[in-house]
Amino acid sequence: MSDQAGPDAASPAPSDNGWRPSSLQLERAAYRRQRTLRSGLIAGISTVVLLALVVVGIGSTPGWPRVRATFFDFDRGLEALPVVAQGLWLNIRVMLVCAVLIVLLGLTLAIMRTLRGPIFFPLRMFAAAYTDVFRGLPLLLVIFLLGFGVPALQLRGLPNQAVIWGGAALVLTYSSYVAEVFRAGIESIHPSQRAAARSLGLSHRQTLRFVVLPQAVRRVLPPLLNDFVSLQKDSGLIAVLGVIDAIRAAQLETAEDFNFTPYVVAGLLFVALTIPLTRLTDWVARRQGWYGGGGGVV
Amino acid sequence: MSLLSIRDVRKSFGSNLVLDDFSLEVEAGECVVLIGASGSGKSTLLRCVNLLETVDDGVIELDGTDITDPRIDTDRVRSGIGIVFQAYNLFPHLSVLDNVTLAPIRVHRVRPAVARTRALEMLARVGLADKASARPDELSGGQQQRAAIARALVNSPKLMLLDEVTSALDPELVGEVLDLLGELKAEGMTMLVCTHEMTFARSVADKICFLDRGRPLEIGPPAQVLENPAEPRTQEFLRRIRL
Numbered sequence: 001m002s003d004q005a006g007p008d009a010a011s012p013a014p015s016d017n018g019w020r021p022s023s024l025q026l027e028r029a030a031y032r033r034q035r036t037l038r039s040g041l042i043a044g045i046s047t048v049v050l051l052a053l054v055v056v057g058i059g060s061t062p063g064w065p066r067v068r069a070t071f072f073d074f075d076r077g078l079e080a081l082p083v084v085a086q087g088l089w090l091n092i093r094v095m096l097v098c099a100v101l102i103v104l105l106g107l108t109l110a111i112m113r114t115l116r117g118p119i120f121f122p123l124r125m126f127a128a129a130y131t132d133v134f135r136g137l138p139l140l141l142v143i144f145l146l147g148f149g150v151p152a153l154q155l156r157g158l159p160n161q162a163v164i165w166g167g168a169a170l171v172l173t174y175s176s177y178v179a180e181v182f183r184a185g186i187e188s189i190h191p192s193q194r195a196a197a198r199s200l201g202l203s204h205r206q207t208l209r210f211v212v213l214p215q216a217v218r219r220v221l222p223p224l225l226n227d228f229v230s231l232q233k234d235s236g237l238i239a240v241l242g243v244i245d246a247i248r249a250a251q252l253e254t255a256e257d258f259n260f261t262p263y264v265v266a267g268l269l270f271v272a273l274t275i276p277l278t279r280l281t282d283w284v285a286r287r288q289g290w291y292g293g294g295g296g297v298v
Numbered sequence: 299m300s301l302l303s304i305r306d307v308r309k310s311f312g313s314n315l316v317l318d319d320f321s322l323e324v325e326a327g328e329c330v331v332l333i334g335a336s337g338s339g340k341s342t343l344l345r346c347v348n349l350l351e352t353v354d355d356g357v358i359e360l361d362g363t364d365i366t367d368p369r370i371d372t373d374r375v376r377s378g379i380g381i382v383f384q385a386y387n388l389f390p391h392l393s394v395l396d397n398v399t400l401a402p403i404r405v406h407r408v409r410p411a412v413a414r415t416r417a418l419e420m421l422a423r424v425g426l427a428d429k430a431s432a433r434p435d436e437l438s439g440g441q442q443q444r445a446a447i448a449r450a451l452v453n454s455p456k457l458m459l460l461d462e463v464t465s466a467l468d469p470e471l472v473g474e475v476l477d478l479l480g481e482l483k484a485e486g487m488t489m490l491v492c493t494h495e496m497t498f499a500r501s502v503a504d505k506i507c508f509l510d511r512g513r514p515l516e517i518g519p520p521a522q523v524l525e526n527p528a529e530p531r532t533q534e535f536l537r538r539i540r541l
Contacts, residue, residue: 196387199348200401200453201377210400214391 073261080253080262087249088269091235094167094245098235099228101171106178113179114186116204127179134176140237143169147241166238174231181223185216225281229274236270246270299362301326301488302347302457307356307366309342309512316342318512320356324457324505329489331499331520334509335535340492343509344459347490348381361456377405380450381459384466386442388434388449394421395430398449406453413452420448424478440471444478451482458482460491464498476502494539500524508532 021029058064112120112127134142146169151160159165189212197207239248246269250262302324309317316339324330332340345351347358349365349372358366365375388397398417402408408416421427424444426437434442443463450458460479464472476498483489483502493499499506499520506523508516508531516523516532527533 192383192385192387193389195350196383196389197400198373199350199376199379199381200449201373201405202401203373206404210404211389215389218391 070258071260071264073259076257076259076261077265080250080265083249083253084246084262084266084269087244087246088266088273090163090243090245091232091270092273094163094170094235094238095228095232098167098170098174099231102174102178102231103224105171105175107182109175109179110182110186111208113183114208131176131179134173135180137173139169139173139234140240142173143237143240145169146172147238162241163238163243166241166243170231170235170238174227174234177227178224181220181227182216185220186212188219189215222281222285225277225284229277229281232274232277233270236266300324300359301328301361302490303357303359304343304347305357305359307343307346307358308354309339309346309351310354316512317346317353320512320514322507322514322517324488324490326488327486328504329483329487329491329502330505330507331503332490332492332507332509333494333496333499333535338509339512340509341461344381344461344490344492347457348379348459349375373405377401377453378455379457379459380453380455382443382446382450382461382463384462386434386439386446386466388442388446390434393431393433394426394437394445397434397445398452401449401453417448417452420452421445423451424448425474438471439467440474443467443471443475447475447478456488458487458489460489460493462492462494464493464495496524496536496539508535510535 109127109130112123113131115123143166146165147162150158150165151162186208193211193215194207197211198204202210236245236247239245239251242248244252246266247263250266253262254260300323302322304320304322304324307317307320308315320339320343322330322343332343334340342351346353347360347365353366356366357364360375360378363370363375388394389400392400395414395417398420399410399413402413402416403410418427418430421430424447426441426444426448429437429441429445434445437445443466447463463479464475467475472495476495479489479491479498480502491499491503503520505517506520507514508523508527508529510529510531516527516529523532524536527536
């Protein structure tokens, strides 16, 4: 069959045949430019006015000088910055190691739940029970249980650094969330994709590996990255075990003079850390033009 | 002996009886076209042959093997049958080429370089040589359906199942897909086709089977079933679709 006869035959690019916008089109473009300018102007003015109201409003409260001295003392903040930043480095390392383990454990749990066949019943049960328990338990409780409980057993061969058990608690809790995200992704792939793969002779396992998972993972990447932004903050909770992370460092600094600026410094550092990750999430979501597809018109 | 022999197959979904004591023989090299109203059981029959559905009763034999036997290796049976769906069902995360090479590499263990060469030949055959690296969503409907046909053909199936493959296409694109199927028939491919394209049915089919409420009401050559239908229900159906 000839490909050239169809509507897909190569046609010259529109600019090649000497198209010049009509005066009507030029007038439309001018109007649109003008509207864009107007929108930008309105957005700018309303933002400035609102910010001014907030600044004047808070600044004129009777307690503001006191609050500013306690929370927003620039020199005190600068002084605390190196210590807090050093603590933050621990948060970052814990976050990175935990993220890798969470993805592995979460994906394993999600796959366990989608296995068919009677032989896998115990695995399905285990995965379901696991997510039920660890999604329900408050993270802080898991951190206490592991961080203080396990070392108290005084078993030989087990590490007893608080940071390891704190990290383990993060992994256990977060992988239950991440497993559910992965499972939602797996179940969101249209059955017609499985049918197509199985009808080509791919086994259940091959279908999962080559057809379902690649699409599922791409589809859940934005909510997954969202969980990691959240993990970044929650990595601060392991401070309760006495590990000196950014929050704990700020607390120690504060204890010297009851100036809370170091906390604000720690907060700003966390925000500075999460913003790039959030932008990355947005970018990934936008880049996936095809990801609503699922193959065909079904 | 027939290549595909369907005998007394019964299939229901809940209380809805979709196939009722259905029997049909398809000889090697034959093109059998299934016609009938929506819900008459055409798609279900194809899905049963491809083991995407389990029959409630009856026997389906492919090349003398009972494929409805629960002890059969379903992946092996399926890899000998090519199916093309109404909605193409291409894998959106893979390029057209990777869609075509997936089964040869993973199921038939063909070396990637060989699979690639064969896939490119097959894509050239369906007129998509220049679209090998494109993603499915960059193709028109007709191109996607031709890619899906190439994906099924590359495994050298004994039997091709085509489930209303032109229903999602606009009239201009229907022609390019039907031409391809006509060529396949001329090359001796055995095909079981559901379609509403009566022109295609008349020119390509060896046998036409009119389904009514899960039963093969009338089976015969196109001239007989389409021109001189014996059954009143067939006459009524043909009158309605010609309006």
